[in-house]
Amino acid sequence: MSALHLGVNIDHVATLRQARGTNYPEPVHAALVAEQAGADGITVHLREDRRHIVDRDVYLLSQTISTRLNFEMAVTEEMLAIALDVKPHFCCLVPEKREELTTEGGLDVAGQLDKIRSACQRLADANILVSLFIDPDQAQIDAVVAAGAPYIELHTGRYAETSGAQQAQELERIQQAARYASSKGLIVNAGHGLHYHNVQPIAAIPEMYELNIGHAIVARAVFSGLHAAVADMKQLMLQARR
Numbered sequence: 335m336s337a338l339h340l341g342v343n344i345d346h347v348a349t350l351r352q353a354r355g356t357n358y359p360e361p362v363h364a365a366l367v368a369e370q371a372g373a374d375g376i377t378v379h380l381r382e383d384r385r386h387i388v389d390r391d392v393y394l395l396s397q398t399i400s401t402r403l404n405f406e407m408a409v410t411e412e413m414l415a416i417a418l419d420v421k422p423h424f425c426c427l428v429p430e431k432r433e434e435l436t437t438e439g440g441l442d443v444a445g446q447l448d449k450i451r452s453a454c455q456r457l458a459d460a461n462i463l464v465s466l467f468i469d470p471d472q473a474q475i476d477a478v479v480a481a482g483a484p485y486i487e488l489h490t491g492r493y494a495e496t497s498g499a500q501q502a503q504e505l506e507r508i509q510q511a512a513r514y515a516s517s518k519g520l521i522v523n524a525g526h527g528l529h530y531h532n533v534q535p536i537a538a539i540p541e542m543y544e545l546n547i548g549h550a551i552v553a554r555a556v557f558s559g560l561h562a563a564v565a566d567m568k569q570l571m572l573q574a575r576r
């Protein structure tokens with residue numbers, strides 16, 4: 335079983351800033367507090383519409399954090415140019431719809447293999463580690479291998495939205511996908527919609543390398559402070575591994 339890492343997604347610190355067009359709260363400040371509290375990495379999603387994170391955040395974070403920056407991006411020429419300029423540690427390629435409230439599904443790697451393979455190659459040539467954000471689906475995992483990305487991030491959104499028997503079924507899909515991906519040599523991350531009450535079954539999956547968690551941590555920080563919110567989440571994750 336590998337060590338389990340926590341990537342803290344700070345998109346919604348920026349959501350609060352953009353709501354009023356102020357210069358606070360500052361995402362860099364949030365990233366540094368998260369690192370002090372035990373975050374192993376910082377994740378941001380630069381959306382096409384710049385609804386939360388904006389370009390300067392990505393540049394500043396890459397210059398200031400001391401863990402690893404995970405840059406979530408749609409597979410567009412605009413985002414590829416930014417990634418190749420910033421050179422984050424990781425790029426996670428995600429699907430994006432302008433009108434969506436949040437990321438709705440995984441990237442269809444199998445359905446656009448040439449495009450994704452070429453993006454992976456360009457990022458790898460710049461020494462950026464690429465992760466593909468996919469649904470827990472064997473055909474998509476096979477396509478990731480064909481695309482040449484070393485990491486996947488399994489979309490846990492459906493698991494997070496369901497309950498009871500349906501959630502148990504989703505958990506099983508994620509467990510099977512993690513096992514299959516790992517047998518193919520991929521490093522397995524997961525994320526989306528994870529919170530303090532649903533994280534442990536996902537954290538307990540032995541193949542998991544990193545969980546990326548944002549909304550729930552930022553929401554809890556309103557009441558308990560960001561340091562405690564990150565530390566509590568990390569503790570829950572590590573507890574699930576014992």
Ligand SMILES: CC(=O)[C@@H](O)[C@H](O)COP(=O)(O)O
Pocket residue numbers: 343345346378379381406428435436437467525526548
């Ligand atoms: C790709 C993914 O699952 C999320 O991390 C993504 O960042 C969601 O975007 P929002 O933060 O805009 O909801």
Ligand SMILES: NCC(=O)COP(=O)(O)O
Pocket residue numbers: 343377487524525526527528546547548549550
């Ligand atoms: N890739 C998932 C992520 O970064 C965080 O998603 P969420 O916890 O904000 O739903």
